[in-house]
Amino acid sequence: MSGDSEARRVRGTGWKSVYYTLRGEILSMVLQPGQLLDETTLAERFDMSRSPVREALIRLAGEELVIALSNRSTIVAPIEVATFPKYVEALDIAQRMNTRLAAALRTEADLKLIARRQKDFEASVHTGIHLKMSEANKQFHMAIAHSGKNPYLASFYERLLNQGQRMLHLHFEYLERTHDGYLLTDEHNDMIEAIREKDVDRADELAHAHTRQFQANFVKFLKENYSTEVILTV
Template identity: 35%
Template sequence: MESAIHTAAPPEAGRSRGSLAEDVCRRIADEIVLGQLAPGTRLDEVTLAARFAVSRTPVREALKQLAIMGLVETRPNRGSVVAALSVEQLNHMFEAIAELEAACARHAALRMSEADRAAMRQHHAEGRAAMQAGDIERYEAANVALHATIIRGCYNPVLIDMATSLRDRVSSFRRTQFRNLERMSESFEEHSVIVEAILAHDVITTYREMRSHLISARSATTRAAPAWGNAPATAAAPLPPDPLP
């Protein structure tokens, strides 16, 4: 099954192999999440390379990354195919990322450098401008940068690696929530509370608000993304009460 999206990609000349692979990966991931590539669809390297106007190398790298994200699987005699997805799988990933990012944020409230805090404020300001303009792409970029800055600000390499890896796996799903402009505004307000708590070195509020923010993102994402294979949608199990007093 071919995707419903047929917009040609920019030509390969002048772009690095890494950036080409990232672009192809993102575009295929978005089509999978939005249901434009159905579960079981074969992803042929030659066809995709022609469609995106790139060589097979960045396509091959993109498919490897999509497999790591759980969006693509390799089957004998068929090669890469779109994986079957379920609400339950996504809920499990969001439960994990809520706990991991909340822990990162709690440490960041005490460990961030002044440069980190300045970068966080800048990304939050960029999010405000994008939200006010209704610019989904700019808001998503600011959102990614803000969360990445907070994660790195925990200065715990194990937490950073785990949180970043899981964020990468759910990134395409998280983008779908901002198709609803009301959710963009809600997300910005949630960010405001988190940023304020971090700047005040308030570890308890930071932890709770980041955790709550990601629970809200989970709900918004599962409402916005239709690509859950043929499995019936199941309600997310509630997270246990937060462990802080």
Template identity: 30%
Template sequence: MPIPQNYPPVGRSLLRDDVYVRLRDAIVDGTFAPGESLRDGELAEWLGVSRTPVREALLRLAASGLIVARPGRSTVVAEMEEATVRHARDVVAAMHELAARLAVPDLAPSVLEEMRAANERFSAAVESGDAIAAVEADDEFHGALVRASGNPSLAAVLEQFEPVVRRAEFLRFVSIDRFTSRERHAALIAMCQAADAEGAAALAFQTWHSLPVAEPHR
């Protein structure tokens, strides 16, 4: 397993969640490719931590379907399987639909401003073809409604299944119509401002459920 050289080391005080996030993001953005072996000793050295938080993070990643752990054999990055992405996408779409339905009726103006700023960053990233910045901005945009929903269970479910969908987006960034997403963001903001909870919920579901799950034809 080649260790990435362009990631900064982290301090010894790194929390378990931070180890998980670092490994998750490295899988989602393709730093660790499908089928690549992951060795806890090498990962611990890369992150500057002991093997214990790494092993705990790998267990969480296995539960999310991002890696495949074979006891006594090897741990590898999971391949991209259409059915797995489709199932995760369906769950994620339903959770964002619910988040909008819960959040919109009492949405604070600051949340709308947060969404507008995130969509501007998303648009700029799309224009420049920056996949990492686009996905980060999209996370911030949709995360605003999730946080405003006041339902921590939504965030817990999304934490498990959304990385699978995001990984598919990274691997297929060139083929996804990201300009349509930008327009849907603007429409969702307008519905939120109008306090149209049902319209916003339907659009949030459509936005996520329209993401492709199959590899594009070449």
């Protein structure tokens, strides 16, 4: 590849391939919490200069998926168990508010999109690929959020969903391994029905129960399946 071509790749879309690959590996736990991400090693892996690698890491840091240390090293962000109750508290509020607004303000076009996203989630469950499942789950909930017509609440909710995707991955893993509990499909359908009926209180109730079900199963995972291979900040 010529120097000009390399420069165009660095300034253009070179970082995107690094970003999406690393993001997928972090969310699916292929890259473990606390794992060192060395720019030189990554540049060699992706066969490109360090500039696009650095750009990708900056963007991942913006999503709080990696942490830049004082010695200029970068690590995969730990899963912070100590702050999990506060995370769930914020998630519960955001989920309830966005679902309430969706029930009050949704259009027929919104309903169709929400139903389509639920079909996508159901299809992802059949693949058994947790990353696809967590991404499809996020898109389902964001379709609900956008139906609420409040971009500020939707943006806050999306940030929380992004932060929770690794925990959701562990949640799915736990349910599939133990069969103790159930996936989210039935709850999603109940939420859709409440939104369709414009039943704001029922939508609120279901969104709250949805968060609590996730919380309960993730706590069970932590208690019964703690592994020293995963760094859990306590």
